[in-house]
Amino acid sequence: MYSPVHSQLEQLSAFLPASDISQAQKKFDDTVAQVQDKLQGIDDTIDKVQLILDIFYFDNLFCLSVNQPHNAGHNMASALAFHCAETPLLAVILVDLLRHAGVDADPVMAQAGALVRVSLSENQFIFIKADSGMSLDWSEVEQHIGLRSQDKLNKDDNKVKGPNDLTIADNKEIDLLLLNLFKSELIELAEFEQAFEVSQVLLELDPDNPYERRDRGFLLQQMDCDKLAVADYEFFIKQCPKDPVAQVLKTQLPNMQNHRRDIH
Numbered sequence: 001m002y003s004p005v006h007s008q009l010e011q012l013s014a015f016l017p018a019s020d021i022s023q024a025q026k027k028f029d030d031t032v033a034q035v036q037d038k039l040q041g042i043d044d045t046i047d048k049v050q051l052i053l054d055i056f057y058f059d060n061l062f063c064l065s066v067n068q069p070h071n072a073g074h075n076m077a078s079a080l081a082f083h084c085a086e087t088p089l090l091a092v093i094l095v096d097l098l099r100h101a102g103v104d105a106d107p108v109m110a111q112a113g114a115l116v117r118v119s120l121s122e123n124q125f126i127f128i129k130a131d132s133g134m135s136l137d138w139s140e141v142e143q144h145i146g147l148r149s150q151d152k153l154n155k156d157d158n159k160v161k162g163p164n165d166l167t168i169a170d171n172k173e174i175d176l177l178l179l180n181l182f183k184s185e186l187i188e189l190a191e192f193e194q195a196f197e198v199s200q201v202l203l204e205l206d207p208d209n210p211y212e213r214r215d216r217g218f219l220l221q222q223m224d225c226d227k228l229a230v231a232d233y234e235f236f237i238k239q240c241p242k243d244p245v246a247q248v249l250k251t252q253l254p255n256m257q258n259h260r261r262d263i264h
Contacts, residue, residue, distance in 0.1 A: 004107075004174050005096045008076040011175055011205075015197035016077055024080040028093070031060060032100050039101055045120055048101050049128075056094055057133045064090075064131050074182040087114040088181060091130035092174060106168045109177065110145040117163065125163040138163060176205060183215070192222040210239035214249075226256045 005028050013021045035055055042048055056062050065073040065084040079085035079093065091107040091114035098105035104119040108127070115136070118126040127136045129144075136144060141163075169177065179202050186195035196219040202212050217232030230253060237246045237253075 001099065002171055003096055003099075004092050004171065005076065005080075007171065007175055008092070008178050011179060011201050012075070012077055014201050015194065016075075020077045020081070024077040027080045028096075031055070032097065034059070035097055035101055045103055045118075046126075048103055049098065049118055049126060052094075052097055052101060052103075053128070053133045056097060062090060062093065074178065074185045076178065086181070087130040088178060090114065091116050092178065094128070094130060107174065108145065108166060109169065112144050112146070115141065115144065117166065117168070123162075123164065127163075172205065176202065179205075187219075192219050195219055196223065210236045213239075214245065221256070230256050 006025065009021050009024055009028075035052055038051060038055065039048060042051065060083055062083045062085075065079075065082075065086055073084075073086040074089060076085075076089055076092075079089045085093070088107070088109060091109075094116050095105045095107050098116070098118065106117050106119075107130075108115040108117050114130045116128040116130055118128065120126065127138075127141045128134070129136060141147075179198055183195050183198040183202065186192075186198065196216065199212060199216040199219055203209070203216065206212060213232040214236040217229040217236065220226070220229035220232065233249045233253060233256070236243075237250050240246050
């Protein structure tokens with residue numbers, strides 16, 4: 001069975017210490033074993049979900065990364081080590097535990113905080129807030145992910161009318177999203193060298209993404225590697241000539257080629 005947690009840890013293993021990765025894998029596998037042990041004899045899906053929520057939020061005390069090191073928020077290894085993370089990681093870890101129990105679950109990403117969607121039948125779902133384990137009814141989900149405001153602007157037939165219409169990210173998209181969140185967090189912390197390592201992994205997964213090439217160029221520039229950044233910026237400008245950032249970069253490339261640090 002595909003595990004989004006193990007997949008993300010595999011991506012992080014390209015640059016995080018092996019000891020951090022192995023510790024995180026063991027912690028997650030121990031939690032899976034705990035879930036499977038306590039689920040023996042339980043067949044009802046709702047009962048399984050409730051038990052896993054109790055194990056996740058009460059037994060293991062998974063919570064938001066408040067008062068924790070900032071870079072723990074979107075780092076899967078740190079999330080599993082400290083049981084603290086931002087909602088996208090909490091949702092992915094919870095989804096993985098539910099799937100190990102045979103429950104059909106998916107993460108739903110939203111700016112207001114990630115949710116977990118549990119499918120009970122073709123048209124019956126449970127939505128769970130990843131930060132607390134609280135369940136939401138459909139009207140609350142609509143408000144949480146901004147569907148009501150979107151509906152006022154979106155009059156076509158493709159708008160979301162119910163839980164079945166939600167766009168669910170595939171496995172690769174989840175990996176890319178989590179890595180991008182971690183990279184953005186590292187940039188905010190001015191940890192440019194590690195952010196560059198994340199960017200390298202992202203480009204291995206999506207080598208022709210012009211925006212990732214632009215971001216890698218920015219990180220190279222922050223590390224005083226202007227001449228190396230030029231190639232990434234030129235690729236971005238060629239692929240996205242109408243992007244406003246491309247227009248700015250185009251005028252400043254000559255200075256960068258002379259290793260003058262005029263872009264910030």
